[in-house]
Amino acid sequence: MTARIGVVVFPGSNCEHDAVEALCALGGSAELLWHDEASLRGVDGVVLPGGFAHGDYLRTGAIARFSPVMEAVAELARAGGPVLGICNGFQILTEAGLLPGALQKNRGLKFLCATVELRVETTASALTSLTAAGDSLRVPINHFEGAYTCDPATLEELRAGDRVVLRYVDNPNGSLDDIAGICSPAGNVVGLMPHPERAWDRLLGSGDGAVLVRSFIAACAGERWPAPHPAAPADPSLPASSGARSGP
């Protein structure tokens, strides 16, 4: 079955066509969804693309969170459906409370536009099921507010739950613990600042993002998902540890 993926367009989004192109080129079927519609039209998964939703007014992602579509996105996320937030989409997911923490202005107040090296930290997410832990991927970043931050208890939860999906090899923006991307406890909601949809073919400078896009498509198609979690207890009678994930 071809996965049907909705790419949400907010006023000010500007990476939606890149996302659609990458998803379609790599075997998915993608369509644009307008933020003001309350329905996801039955798609299997959702991408919140990069850009400047609602002009980044007040704070990045602060107003997008109240768009009618976000309730349907939250419902899909709660039901275990794959949701991916890229760059501004990641900021929206944190503002909406679907992922913890926040994205702050980059260290040194620098807008960053560069291809950086990422390390895959877990394969138990909708974005990394087809990768191997430790894989090194070259993917572009393009942001001003990308320094991930959260309180110490949240960081401990993320680490213990194997929820840090990607780390920067050479931290470009001051992100806490070199974090480039994180996921929800079940791994179905993923947010990252780098742009895999801009690096899915070597013609674009790097093809390393393709495996991430393919993983997400596979998650939306119901393949490779729920991904086996390495920290999951082998004996089902054991109580689940805080690090264990349960599939939908």
Add this chain to the structure above:
Amino acid sequence: MTFDVLVEVSLRPGIADPQGATVERSLPRLGFDEVHGVRMGKAVRFTIDAADEEAALRRVDELCRRFLTNPVLEDSTVTLEPSAQGARR
């Protein structure tokens, strides 16, 4: 009653404020060596209609918590007084 409201949004203590730090670093060059502790923030002004001051404060606090601040990064200070314009019709 109508109240004039000023919400000041500031970064929480311990959250890095690169804007404030950059402004502070530039001050000695202008001869303001005596200025320290610069923190940047936002000011939001509006009016609110409510039965009394307590009710108005309650609504403004909720607005701050749910929308005007990101509690991970920011705190808010609310100043509220009966509107000089008087109650709206």
